[in-house]
Structures are given as structure tokens and as C-alpha cells.
Amino acid sequence: MSFASLVRKELCSNTTSSTYKLKAELYGMMLFAKHFSPVKITFKTENTYTINRYINLSTNLYVPLIEKTSTLKAKKTNTKLYVANFIDENDCKRIYEDYGHHSKQISLRVNWANIDDDDLLSSFLRGVFLSCGSVTDPEKSYHLEFNVQYKNLCNDLCRVLEEIPQCAIKANVINRGGAFVTYIKGSEQITDFLTYIGAHNSAMEIIGTKAMKQVRNNVNRKRNSEIANIEKVAAASAKQIIAIEKIMNSKGLETLPDDLKEIAYLRIENPDMSLRALGESLTPPISRSGVNHRIQRILQIAEDIQ
Numbered sequence: 158m159s160f161a162s163l164v165r166k167e168l169c170s171n172t173t174s175s176t177y178k179l180k181a182e183l184y185g186m187m188l189f190a191k192h193f194s195p196v197k198i199t200f201k202t203e204n205t206y207t208i209n210r211y212i213n214l215s216t217n218l219y220v221p222l223i224e225k226t227s228t229l230k231a232k233k234t235n236t237k238l239y240v241a242n243f244i245d246e247n248d249c250k251r252i253y254e255d256y257g258h259h260s261k262q263i264s265l266r267v268n269w270a271n272i273d274d275d276d277l278l279s280s281f282l283r284g285v286f287l288s289c290g291s292v293t294d295p296e297k298s299y300h301l302e303f304n305v306q307y308k309n310l311c312n313d314l315c316r317v318l319e320e321i322p323q324c325a326i327k328a329n330v331i332n333r334g335g336a337f338v339t340y341i342k343g344s345e346q347i348t349d350f351l352t353y354i355g356a357h358n359s360a361m362e363i364i365g366t367k368a369m370k371q372v373r374n375n376v377n378r379k380r381n382s383e384i385a386n387i388e389k390v391a392a393a394s395a396k397q398i399i400a401i402e403k404i405m406n407s408k409g410l411e412t413l414p415d416d417l418k419e420i421a422y423l424r425i426e427n428p429d430m431s432l433r434a435l436g437e438s439l440t441p442p443i444s445r446s447g448v449n450h451r452i453q454r455i456l457q458i459a460e461d462i463q
Contacts, residue, residue: 160294162204164351164359168283169206171355176218181277183214184256185284188267189305189314191240195250195260198243200288203230207287208239215241219255221248267313275322282321283354285314292347292359295366301347302340304333311337324349394428397452400459401425407462413455420451 158166173179192199200211212223222244230236243249253259257268272281285303292301305311315328318339326346331338341347344367351360401421404410410418423435430438436448 160359160362161291163362164292164356165204165287166206167356167359168287168354169210171283173280175276178276178280179214180218181272181280182284182287183211183218184268184271185281185286186211186214186288187252187256187284188265189285189288189303189310191306193253193265195253195258196246198249198252200241202239202287203236204287205237205239208241210287212241215243219248219252221245221252264309265307266309267317272317278317278321279353279355282317282350286354292351295344295363296370299344299347299363299367300340300342301350302338305337305339308337311339314339318350321350321353323353326350390431391429394424394430397424397456398428400456403459403462404455413458417451417455417458420448421455424452 186200187193187198190198190200200208202208202211208225212225215221215223224242224244226240226242227237228240230238243252257270258265272278289304290301291304293299303311303314305314311330315330318324318326318328318341324346326341326349328339328341331340341350344363348360348363351357351363401410401424404413404421410421413421419439420435423438424430427435427438431445432448432452433445436443436445439448
């Protein structure tokens with residue numbers, strides 16, 4: 158089951174005895190559904206929990222005649238598309254008007270009278286998400302969006318999202334394939350929103366996943382840094398050994414001053430040792446900068462050899 162499906166399952170398990178909250182949630186589902194008009198109300202979803210939630214809310218609140226159908230969405234998959242249609246046009250008109258809409262409306266808009274307090278707003282947005290929302294797996298990215306049919310309704314949704322009192326959400330809108338998409342990015346905004354609409358476990362899942370990703374990233378950065386350091390030491394050591402062998406094959410190491418001869422033999426015997434470790438192996442020990450100074454003298458001598 159995808160992460161988005163788990164979120165829907167959690168939201169559909171929400172229980173409340175408040176008729177007002179249930180009506181607000183159903184309003185969000187209907188308003189952003191396939192059709193919501195005085196002559197036709199149609200709801201479509203691929204999620205079993207969502208279709209059952211929609212039918213239960215509709216039946217308990219308005220007792221309409223509902224026809225439910227399901228078809229395979231694609232021949233090569235087991236994904237089903239569930240469709241719920243209100244059979245009686247009188248039911249459509251009754252529900253449409255009960256939510257404060259009328260047939261003379263030029264465009265479908267949010268009726269703010271239905272969501273005039275914080276609890277109703279939360280329930281309404283839960284219904285909106287169940288109707289047209291989706292969220293990506295937090296292992297991949299942090300992206301939550303709503304696919305809306307109408308521009309004005311999409312703009313209304315942006316305004317609703319940005320007016321949530323407990324969240325600091327910045328919603329954006331794009332046009333995708335003839336539909337309008339309102340989207341939210343960023344783990345903090347998404348977790349705040351999911352918590353607000355009642356998907357507490359899903360929000361915690363995102364937080365936990367983000368923490369694990371940060372740990373993995375820190376480990377990878379440390380490992381990459383260590384590998385880079387090892388490669389750097391190996392490259393420097395190889396250059397030093399080449400210089401020492403050049404001196405050995407031309408003039409001989411015995412021609413070097415004692416302090417340089419000592420470090421040259423030590424380097425040949427310990428090609429993977431850091432400068433600090435080389436310094437600590439000397440008697441008496443010297444600092445890393447002291448070793449580096451001697452190495453630079455050896456490199457210069459090798460460079461001067463024709």
C-alpha cells in the first residue's frame with residue numbers, strides 16, 4: 158500500500174459524533190469531486206476506504222439513493238476506479254442547496270459559511286484531501302497536492318490552506334493537463350497539514366523518515382569525507398615516494414642530511430601513514446608541520462635533479 162493510501166486509510170478511520178463536522182467533511186469531498194451541481198453529484202476514487210467513507214457520510218446525513226460502480230482502471234493492473242452517483246436529481250438539488258449553493262452561480266466556489274470555525278475547517282480539508290489530494294512517499298520527496306477542476310475553486314483552496322491558524326502554509330498553483338493543481342512542499346508544512354486534518358500517525362511517519370534520512374546523509378558525508386582524505390593522503394604519499402626513489406636512483410639517500418634521510422626511509426616503509434603519524438614515529442617525535450617541512454625539502458631536491 159502506498160504512503161498516500163495509508164494516509165487516506167488513517168483519515169477514513171476518524172470518528173466524531175458531531176454532525177456539523179461530518180457535514181463539513183462531506184462538503185469538502187463533494188465540492189472537489191468529479192461533479193457537484195443541482196442536477197448531478199458524482200464522486201470518483203481509486204481508494205476503497207475513501208469510497209466507503211463517502212457513501213457512509215452521504216447516507217447518514219442525507220439518505221440519498223446512491224449507485225456505486227467499480228471498473229478496472231487499466232487492463233494490466235488490479236487498480237479499480239470506484240464511482241458513486243446520486244440517482245435522484247431531487248437529492249442533488251436538496252444537498253446542493255443545503256450547503257448554500259444555488260443554480261444561478263456562475264462558477265463553483267467555496268461557501269465559507271460552511272467552514273466558519275477551526276473544527277469545521279479541519280474536517281472540510283480532510284474531505285478535500287480524500288476527494289482530490291495526494292502525497293508522495295517521504296522516502297522520495299516532500300510534496301502534497303490537490304488536483305482541482307476549476308481555477309476559482311483552486312484559488313479558494315489556496316486561500317483556505319493559507320488561513321489555517323495552526324499552520325504556516327504557502328500554497329502554490331500550477332496548470333497541469335487542463336486541471337489546476339494546488340501544492341505544498343517541505344516536510345514541516347506537510348506534517349503540519351496532515352496533523353491538522355487528523356492524520357497524526359502519517360505525520361509522525363514523515364518526521365521519522367526525515368530523521369533517518371538525515372542520519373544516513375550524515376553517515377554518507379562522513380564516509381565520503383574519510384574516503385576523500387584517504388585518497389588525498391595516498392596521492393600525496395605516492396608523489397613523495399616517487400621523489401624519494403628518484404633521489405635513491407640518482408644520488409642515493411645517503412647523500413641526504415640525517416633528518417631528511419630518516420623521514421625518507423620512514424615514508425618508504427609506511428606509504429599509507431599520515432604526516433602526523435610519521436612525526437609521532439620519529440625519535441624524538443616532531444609535529445605534522447615539521448614532517449611536512451622535511452618532505453617539501455625532499456621534493457625540492459628531487460625536482461632539482463636533472
